[in-house]
Amino acid sequence: MAHDSTRGLYLVFVALLLLLAATVLVAQVDWGVLNVAVALSVAGIKTALIALFFMHLHSERGSVHIYSLVGIFWLPLLLVLIFADYVTRAQVSG
Amino acid sequence: MTMSVAHHFDDVEQQKHAATLGMWVFLASEVLFFGGLLAGYAVYRALYPEGFAAGSRHLDLWLGTLNTAVLLTSSLTVALSVEAIYSGNRRRAGYLLAFTIVLGIAFLTVKGFEYAHKYHEHLVPGAHFQFVDHAEGDAPPQGVELFFSCYFALTGLHAVHMVIGIGLFGVLVFELLREKGNAPSPLRIEVAGLYWHFVDVVWVFLFPLLYLIHVAE
Missing domain, CATH: 1.10.287 (Helix Hairpins)
Incomplete structure (x- = not known):
């Protein structure tokens, strides 16, 4: 094994x-x-x-899965919110 | 390999679960530690695509690819070492971790040569930064210096993590290969291994983000 x-x-x-x-x-x-x-x-x-x-x-057991997903959950959220700001700024000034 | 159970745990299984869970919690916070820098990188790359592409072409793709292969190999040797210690093979686990350290130092050495080369080419951001694109001959695109700021910040933070990992493995190799004294708990090797694999994953993303922007053209 x-x-x-x-x-x-x-x-x-x-x-x-x-x-x-x-x-x-x-x-x-x-x-x-x-x-x-x-x-x-x-x-x-x-x-x-x-x-x-x-x-x-x-x-691994369930709770480890949750924490591994937490790691990859917050980063896209951070990027999406930042780009929501930058993309709309460009439209206002352009 | 038998494991001792600390008094605040019910059994080996629960102790193992607590240790690995703790490391995963730490790694989730590490994702956001690098995430702040990555977000800055993403914003500036979106604002200055030409500058980032031009900067990326000045990185050595061959050395970057070589270093990626070196790190992936070091992850394999760590995984094999964890496998070995759980099947009671203390020496093999020690040698595999020692080889991991050699690979880690090889990665940092290549990185050091790359840094030195960038320094001589005046590509380190600051008063002496100078970007001369011989192929085009005209003014450099905007944002090239920002690309190199991101490059040094991201690869520098990654290198600091590698130095810490090499230090952790150094202690474990000493405990595994010494003639007297107990072997370290397999859990310590497994948890240090989780950290090393995470550092590998960070590089798996840094490599395409820094070295592979519009290689064509």
Whole structure:
């Protein structure tokens, strides 16, 4: 059983390196706004792999799941509220 | 590997849950610690897209990619070390953590070379900042200096976290590999590992945000 979980860690590692190669290759082509979207999506998938398997989130209890989600809940909220300000400012002055 | 239970816990399971939960709470607060800087980065990148793209092209993509691979590998060695200590293999856990420290120092060394290169190119924000884009030859786009302010603030804060992680692992490696004395509790290795994986995740986002803005063109 210990052997199986070690093998799983190596598989996750290979997946992470492939995702790294993918994100660098995709950035060589200019797709406008899509570049940021793809780059952040790949970073999100890498984060999910690291959190679920390296950080054992898949086998944790409920309250740990809640706190891990709290971490990624507040940051987008911060960004959305800041940009709600900046985007509307530009419209007023422009 | 048997674990001792502190008197204020019912059992090993509850103690483990409390320790990992505590680290996750800390990491959630760390997300917002970096989040403030990231929000500043996002606002200025939205205001000065050309300046940020021009600044990003002056970073070394090859070194950035190499360092990302180094950090991902160090996360693997930490995960393997936690695996080893729970299956009672104290030496293997110690060697894997020692290798993690080597990888962490390798990352910081590459970062140091990048910083030195930026310093010689006058790309450190301040009185001596000077951005000469040889390809274009005309005035630099607005916001390039802000890009480098974000670059040094974000990578600097990340590097401080790595130094702390290397320090934590240094203590654990000493306790794991010394001839006398008890092995450290597997929980301490697991919780320090959670911190290291988080630092890795931060870099996973910093890499595309700093190095991969419009590489094409």
